[in-house]
Amino acid sequence: MEFFGHAESWVLVSFLLFICLLVYLKVPKILMRLLDEHSIRVSMQLTEARKLRDEAAAMLADYKKKRADAELQAADIMANAKAEAEQFAIDSRQKMTETLDRRTKQAMQKIAQAEATATKEVRARATDVAIAAAGNLIAAQKSNPKLIAESIAAVKTKMN
Numbered sequence: 001m002e003f004f005g006h007a008e009s010w011v012l013v014s015f016l017l018f019i020c021l022l023v024y025l026k027v028p029k030i031l032m033r034l035l036d037e038h039s040i041r042v043s044m045q046l047t048e049a050r051k052l053r054d055e056a057a058a059m060l061a062d063y064k065k066k067r068a069d070a071e072l073q074a075a076d077i078m079a080n081a082k083a084e085a086e087q088f089a090i091d092s093r094q095k096m097t098e099t100l101d102r103r104t105k106q107a108m109q110k111i112a113q114a115e116a117t118a119t120k121e122v123r124a125r126a127t128d129v130a131i132a133a134a135g136n137l138i139a140a141q142k143s144n145p146k147l148i149a150e151s152i153a154a155v156k157t158k159m160n
Helices: 007-024 027-140 145-159
Strands: none
Touching: 007 027, 027 145
């Protein structure tokens, strides 16, 4: 009986009795059931987490696609704006050139008109001066019919 004389032996016996009590009370089955339930909950949470991750990945892909589409639209808008600006510049240059040409032609016409008017005025003035000079010569030389005929011929020549 030396076996029961040691404290370690009693610890062993009490441990074995405790294990038997646990088996009798079906604690391992309860523990297994709890572990299974916990395992099922963890599995469900993992499934839900995978589902959420897949949804997030799908949303990310969707937003990336939308971003790419928006960038393409922005590039198209920029290209259209640039083309419109270039066309506006071309049209503006053309209109300015046409306006400048039209104004140049108008100025040239005014200059030609002014020249024609000035020429007419100079001729009219020269005619008046010639007639006055002829009148003075005629008055001074009333007795010379040859001089009168020459003066009249000279005035007629200058008028034409």
